[in-house]
Amino acid sequence: MNVLVISAHSGDFVWRAGGALALHAARGDDVRVVCLSYGERGESPGLWRQDGMSLERVKEARRGEAEAAAKALGVAIGFMDFGDYPLRIDDEGLFRIVGEMRAARPDVLLTHVANDPWNRDHDAAREATLLARQVAQAAGHDPATPVIGAPQVLQFEPHQPERCGFSPDLLLDITPVFDRKQAAMECMGAQAHLVSYYTDLGARRGVQAVRNGGHRSIEQAEAFQRVFPTVAGTLG
Amino acid sequence: MNVLVISAHSGDFVWRAGGALALHAARGDDVRVVCLSYGERGESPGLWRQDGMSLERVKEARRGEAEAAAKALGVAIGFMDFGDYPLRIDDEGLFRIVGEMRAARPDVLLTHVANDPWNRDHDAAREATLLARQVAQAAGHDPATPVIGAPQVLQFEPHQPERCGFSPDLLLDITPVFDRKQAAMECMGAQAHLVSYYTDLGARRGVQAVRNGGHRSIEQAEAFQRVFPTVAGTLG
Amino acid sequence: MNVLVISAHSGDFVWRAGGALALHAARGDDVRVVCLSYGERGESPGLWRQDGMSLERVKEARRGEAEAAAKALGVAIGFMDFGDYPLRIDDEGLFRIVGEMRAARPDVLLTHVANDPWNRDHDAAREATLLARQVAQAAGHDPATPVIGAPQVLQFEPHQPERCGFSPDLLLDITPVFDRKQAAMECMGAQAHLVSYYTDLGARRGVQAVRNGGHRSIEQAEAFQRVFPTVAGTLG
């Protein structure tokens, strides 16, 4: 199974989907993260408080953290460096994302929700993901490489889900790999205060997973919302 | 796997979920249909056009058709006879449904959507299903029988889905058992004009299933909408 | 054309649809109002401030006002006297509404919206209208009288539309009959302060009608929201 993540900033994939990625990596699946930006302007306040900081130094630090986190999760990672706050993706950028999709041939794409009023970069990443998926399916785009199928798009849980229209329809049990998610979160020096926040959130989603019929052993879960219907051979 | 269907009228389970039921019956699962009414007043216009028809005779005819359809699908069936147009369920009726749930111990419940402006009996059946599920989970209700877990509730596709707020999130491949669904539909003498309608609908949902990543061999599908999040161990 | 109005309280039809009713009455259409209650408890504060008032005297006064208003509009009126605050409709009451529908054979039904948090009687009236419409369509209900077809249901504009989910999709030009609506509103002694309020609202909806392509001569309009799709032979 191939999993491709389109992450607006270089931290998002850790907090919002680190467990999912570790889980599939542990299964031997091909998991790849594409960071559209480093979150260098908007998501690195701790770094900017340090003396002599520059945009390049912040990006370098953020890149190092993300690479360490990806390693902790056991997944591959790449960086587009499109800039953040605002994240802007022109057609050249779009076609690079299409190229990633054509190369990875994902069964599942992960990205952000639309309508996050706190963070429009999330909307931009989601829009680029849907548009790149569509272009990657087009026979007439770069006919030399084969088109992709119709991968599901799973949207991450945003920071304040209810006001972003996020309604979880998939609670993923990440208990078996939570140690890896924790290790990955601890790599994210610039945003250390978030580790306990996302650990608590995982516990909360875990309780809900149990309440919705999951096994009692579930202690940590991540929530996702599908864009497309699932196709299945049974109701269960 | 145990599947329990709460059908407002004695025809609904055939048109809207016959393929799903045949599929699980064919797997050896325990599938049981509970018809809350026979649809005797509102869904039997053909019978009422016959001479000398009475409410009892319509019910008898409808019961015979539903039993034949259930047999064709390979599933068990029971009748509550609560009356239709309107379908009214008092607490005694509710507790009978709770009893069915406690007995069947379903992994999945199937029923109607809410907010069908054409047919409020569908709302009544859905409301009763959710309420009965909740009561069946209560330790203090009939403590002599064990409580149930947290089965998913899958909602049928209504006749005019968009104006009922129906948004399919599960497209079920029923191609392998479509002959059984067809046989079951043909048992429903009172509503014969619907066979081709629902065959076409199944083909349409089948095309959509393929477009959403299903195998090209899918020719017939049924659409459902989940009430609760799914809990899973992988993203796929 | 036959128009049947199901009004929760005896004033609603005047404020919310008086222009529509006068318009159709003036065309020679058959227009009939059914008031489910007099609004005697909850919508007659002025009467209750008078000395020696009793429930029966309030009902009598409200009935007189509504009859005068109906006369001013040129429409027929009847009263169900189900009580208000809360309005409760049992099956006997429901079947009386069904009887009205079978007798009137409406092309259009008018009633309230759902989800009015200020006034649950409106929800009750709307629910009864949809349910009675469904029963009136049932071949097996009172087989001695003919079933009805599939009349559109138009929902009135509620007092605070946005928080009730009301989204107008029909702006009706009532300019030619606004004098009749005004005369009818002036019959409603118990709620006199509302005349200027609803005149202003009509002007506002009139401006919107012009903005949406209506003729510049429109000065007064009423807004409605359809429950069902329209069926037409042209796009216009």
Added chain:
Amino acid sequence: MNVLVISAHSGDFVWRAGGALALHAARGDDVRVVCLSYGERGESPGLWRQDGMSLERVKEARRGEAEAAAKALGVAIGFMDFGDYPLRIDDEGLFRIVGEMRAARPDVLLTHVANDPWNRDHDAAREATLLARQVAQAAGHDPATPVIGAPQVLQFEPHQPERCGFSPDLLLDITPVFDRKQAAMECMGAQAHLVSYYTDLGARRGVQAVRNGGHRSIEQAEAFQRVFPTVAGTLG
């Protein structure tokens, strides 16, 4: 300021609004909780696991816990004993709630959300609250006691908010009284596992409060969703 809480079961007010109640009690406001049921059937699984338990003994135990919790919060409490799973409120019950509203003359009402698919008792409590509020405003209902004004209705956060359509629009800082909420939660022996769950949730809502402009000292918050618009003299 008068605060009146309509709680479906005798535990809800503690978990979902205990901080809000303690806060207003501490200000010297008049805070009163009305429990529509004890949650005796559906929300007391721990008690039912004890030997020799009966409905009456469960109710007694639950009542004791709720009274202790109310005392810890510093608020008044009453019990309607309408039964739970399902919670059913007839007109006599409704008028008792109306009587509570007429007596308390609340500036704010607190209750549950609608559309909780896990727990229809919450819907019943919310519907009764809106309907009782409307009746309590009616001049013709029990004319011997004065009508109430137009109190805001604040809806509690449900257990799985996103699938209930809950969108928080008020984050209340309960940091100054969190010790009282904790004490109250610890009174709820039957549901002890929820204390850490709701403590974590409060911390999460606290972080969100700070992110939405609240003071950095906020550590615990509760989320609510308003039914009606607020009326104010300034934008802030």
Added chain:
Amino acid sequence: MNVLVISAHSGDFVWRAGGALALHAARGDDVRVVCLSYGERGESPGLWRQDGMSLERVKEARRGEAEAAAKALGVAIGFMDFGDYPLRIDDEGLFRIVGEMRAARPDVLLTHVANDPWNRDHDAAREATLLARQVAQAAGHDPATPVIGAPQVLQFEPHQPERCGFSPDLLLDITPVFDRKQAAMECMGAQAHLVSYYTDLGARRGVQAVRNGGHRSIEQAEAFQRVFPTVAGTLG
């Protein structure tokens, strides 16, 4: 009556609105289709499977098909050639669409829905239509040509309507001209498998039209969703 269609790709107008266009053409109305792209990259997989295909040859083939289809429907057609997958419309392109609107002076505009996750070109076409309509109404844009009025915008049915938020509010009887739609569909060589799909869909919408009060003779219908309220002189 003037009808102007803004079609994202050169096939959309045939499948989604061919009947509507033939109907108005048959009435002698002025019907004009503007194709924003040929669908050359994304909607011509059959052509791309042919040897020696190039973007220009695909566009030429698609243009020929669309012209033939327009001729079969009896309507005028023009091409903007903005490119597809992605469809991008800059201000120069926007002003060309404005020019079409100023020239055509439409009573009705037809275009796509927003929020189609499968095809963002549809969103782009819809956005351009709304924006061009607004600019065409502006006195200060190209003051040498007269502004337009306030034409209704009708949105086509998308391929998977429920997940695009499509809710049909107009079911158009196209039975009298279905032979023309069929002829037009048969011109679309590149997408031949869709003919039976859209014939079935038309039959399904036809059944729904009859169920919503349309004449029993309706066999084929097309569904649309209005953007703006309708303005009318009667309720019917």
Added chain:
Amino acid sequence: MNVLVISAHSGDFVWRAGGALALHAARGDDVRVVCLSYGERGESPGLWRQDGMSLERVKEARRGEAEAAAKALGVAIGFMDFGDYPLRIDDEGLFRIVGEMRAARPDVLLTHVANDPWNRDHDAAREATLLARQVAQAAGHDPATPVIGAPQVLQFEPHQPERCGFSPDLLLDITPVFDRKQAAMECMGAQAHLVSYYTDLGARRGVQAVRNGGHRSIEQAEAFQRVFPTVAGTLG
């Protein structure tokens, strides 16, 4: 308290929020309006009917009106001159808005709603406001000026609110300063017909404010919809 208004066209702030601005100016708060365009093309039809009009002359006239209105309200005003119909904001424009936010340090931002199908400039202004707010919060954007906090964003009432998804959650009493709003509205020569329209609307919102618990003295109100939850120390 600092209030910053991002107005798509130079008239919007007067009609939609003039009372709010006058109210805060009268309290001694710092209120500043930023007009993204003059509405020179699309919202000045009266001016364009005059002989010899040019874009520059319309802009000059509109600027004069807006300055006079701002003076009547007692607030500061600035102009971005980005052009209207369509309003387009590139990154340079965005950063100018960010600069305004960093300079003003607003407690509250006011702007338009999303999803106004009549006027996409409103969407553009709202999107720019949310995005600029996010950039203004970013430590890495222009590190020489301090970041802002998390101001609430209040959305204006659009012209046809229900079809724009506008649901008012704040009714602001502007009675004490309505004379100033009236004076400001009268400065807007180009759109004189709107004065009575918005006076009526203010009266209507005033009646609703009273109905929702506001003081009976309220005669004029403005409606707003919040983007973010409020954070508070009490429920009231």
